[in-house]
Amino acid sequence: MTTPAAPRARIDISRVVDESRVGGFQLGVYVLCGAALIMDGFDVQSWGYVAPSVFAEWQMPSAAGRVGSTALFGLLLGLICFSMLADRIGRRPVLIGTTLYFGVLTLLTAQVHSLEQLLVVRFLAGFGLGATMPNAMALVSEYSPKRSRVTAMLIVSSAFTIGAAVAGFVAAWLIPNFGWRAVFYVGGTVPLVIGVAMWLALPESMQFLTLKRRRLDDVGRWLARIAPNVAGPADADYVVTEEPGKGVPIVQLFHGGRAPATALLWIVMFMNLLNIYFLATWLPTIAREMGFGTSAAVLVGTTLQVGGTIGAFVLGPPIRRFGFFAVLALTFVAAAASIAAIGQSPAAALLFAVVFVAGFGVLGGQAALNALAASFYPTSLRATGVGAASGVGRTGSVLGPLLAEIMRSRWSTEQLFLAAAVPALISAVAIVSLRRAMRRTENAPLHNAGHGAPIAER
Numbered sequence: 001m002t003t004p005a006a007p008r009a010r011i012d013i014s015r016v017v018d019e020s021r022v023g024g025f026q027l028g029v030y031v032l033c034g035a036a037l038i039m040d041g042f043d044v045q046s047w048g049y050v051a052p053s054v055f056a057e058w059q060m061p062s063a064a065g066r067v068g069s070t071a072l073f074g075l076l077l078g079l080i081c082f083s084m085l086a087d088r089i090g091r092r093p094v095l096i097g098t099t100l101y102f103g104v105l106t107l108l109t110a111q112v113h114s115l116e117q118l119l120v121v122r123f124l125a126g127f128g129l130g131a132t133m134p135n136a137m138a139l140v141s142e143y144s145p146k147r148s149r150v151t152a153m154l155i156v157s158s159a160f161t162i163g164a165a166v167a168g169f170v171a172a173w174l175i176p177n178f179g180w181r182a183v184f185y186v187g188g189t190v191p192l193v194i195g196v197a198m199w200l201a202l203p204e205s206m207q208f209l210t211l212k213r214r215r216l217d218d219v220g221r222w223l224a225r226i227a228p229n230v231a232g233p234a235d236a237d238y239v240v241t242e243e244p245g246k247g248v249p250i251v252q253l254f255h256g257g258r259a260p261a262t263a264l265l266w267i268v269m270f271m272n273l274l275n276i277y278f279l280a281t282w283l284p285t286i287a288r289e290m291g292f293g294t295s296a297a298v299l300v301g302t303t304l305q306v307g308g309t310i311g312a313f314v315l316g317p318p319i320r321r322f323g324f325f326a327v328l329a330l331t332f333v334a335a336a337a338s339i340a341a342i343g344q345s346p347a348a349a350l351l352f353a354v355v356f357v358a359g360f361g362v363l364g365g366q367a368a369l370n371a372l373a374a375s376f377y378p379t380s381l382r383a384t385g386v387g388a389a390s391g392v393g394r395t396g397s398v399l400g401p402l403l404a405e406i407m408r409s410r411w412s413t414e415q416l417f418l419a420a421a422v423p424a425l426i427s428a429v430a431i432v433s434l435r436r437a438m439r440r441t442e443n444a445p446l447h448n449a450g451h452g453a454p455i456a457e458r
Helices: 013-018 024-057 064-089 091-109 115-129 132-142 146-178 181-201 206-212 216-226 259-289 294-314 316-322 324-342 348-376 379-407 413-440
Strands: 009-012 236-239
Touching: 009 013, 013 206, 013 216, 024 064, 024 091, 024 115, 024 132, 024 146, 024 181, 024 216, 024 259, 024 294, 064 091, 064 115, 064 132, 064 259, 064 379, 091 115, 091 132, 091 181, 132 146, 132 206, 132 348, 132 379, 146 181, 146 294, 146 316, 146 348, 206 216, 206 236, 216 236, 259 294, 259 324, 259 348, 259 379, 259 413, 294 316, 294 348, 316 324, 324 348, 324 413, 348 379, 348 413, 379 413
Parallel strands: 009 236
Antiparallel strands: none
């Protein structure tokens, strides 16, 4: 008579991660995702810094808004397509593949010699750039303990803004010494190195693999690096307390009571990214028109990114204490006031100050919005949820530079920046409404990382 085998231990992957401490393995995930986001930010924002030099060399009127919007339209398409693909095949292959892809396309940008070539290459480059943020945020969320999840996502998300700021400092040095093409050589080479590093060391989402019932040996190996006392795959049944996603992922964002919150999140993303890319694309050019030299004008744009980087770090503790909604509402109101002040053509020191506050509000606030989106959606929809929200937001980023190019021919600088303050005020109102919508949402993971309280109650 044979003795029946003992039942295998049932191990909830998410619970083990939530109860763990952040160790070297998780820090490695953060560093690799952050490195990819740094170069994502570098490559997206570098155009605003090099645009005045490009059109001066080609002796033609500036088409900075047209090129910026074309690249961002490609980014919008990439966000939606690759985010849904990542929720089907995994975060890791999409993140690695698109990082290598946009590195190559950025190198090609340095080879263009006409506006037509530039428009085509920047559109294609943008298509690859779209996949980085949602997949990086999904991986960071899924490898972070509950108590530090929001902080980890804010810090890693700020890597995008760090990259944009670094692009400004690099451009301010490279352009006068080596020309604008050198900026794209740097921006294309580094992502290739990062892509290889991710291929060698970046793990896949354990929750994703468990939901799909794939590569459970790898799940056990990675989980053991986070919690060494966890049983191996031969002795354990790995589970997550979610159902696998069914149907078209983007459609599922509107099921389970998520429709109002999804729509409001998209509105906030649209308004905020419209502002971000209007400012990032046009601040150096407008600063030149105010009388600043090439390097000083680039540093005005860089100040926006520095403000956003500091904002992403500073907003973490108050968000953990008071929640996303109160903090973001105040942040967007402050951003509106500072954006309006830019148009008053203040003295140099004051201009840098108000640009810094604007960056703190819109870019720091964007890092918090990315973390909020990743906290709201379940594993099976996380990359799609963050990607779709960012994708809809990118329609704002496409329109922002283009509308500014049109309005500059009709409006004064003061009127232009007063108009730009309006989207920040709309974001403040929408974020308050989003709190109410999330409170009514059922069957969605609404827990505030670090406190265990529902996001909607914050």
